[in-house]
Amino acid sequence: MVQYRHYWGMPEQQIFEGILALHHEVFMNADHLRAKLSIVPNALVLVASQKEEVVGYKIGYELTKDRYYSWYGAVSEEYRRRGIASELMKKQHQLIAEAGYTILETKTRNKWRNMLIANIKHGFDIVATFQDDEGIHRITMEKRLVHEDIQ
Template identity: 50%
Template sequence: MCLLAIEDEEIIGFKIGYTHPDGVFYSWLGGVHEKKRGQGIASQLMKRQHEHLHSLGFKKIRTYGRNERKAMLITNIKHGFDIVSTFVDKKDQHKIVFEKILE
């Protein structure tokens, strides 16, 4: 799934994800143009993604975060995600695993 935020025919934000082999939807990547941050665009993309996934019958969504990206960590928590675990990836980066039950 790929969602785009478009303003004046320019892409200003995106959200990409896919179904993980365990059946949970994995929200993989997202971003907002740096000049457009702080306007709620990421929150709107997340809300629409979750609504659409719920309508498709998904029960849970998962995403990973890094401590260096505090704004995204806060956005995830603000939108109902729980921290369920952490791990260190192959690049030796600490990752935080977030999950949310879709209702």
């Protein structure tokens, strides 16, 4: 049975090491995650675990007093298509709405189509597209948090 936990700030070391391992498996830049997570304001880390193994996570941080950024999220290959990413997303939206944020922002790439579709299903709108410093097309999405997000 998958269990969900959240941490405002850095999680305990064993959990964080599990997040880094999964992050490296999916994104290949765990050092970037480690460095930036320690300096972003009001970081929220959500973790899905099976027994003691991290099988999914979702991380975000404050951009302004009313705007929150949903930064990274991943689910281990063998645990995909079980609703874990959706559950992590719902919990993130609920917790940041309860904390008083009214706008949630995220960015994605066209190659992450499952994430793009999940964001749309969970109420995000595409608000812009741009080419980043590496020449990669990116999609900016926003969601206005409303009362039903905190139920």
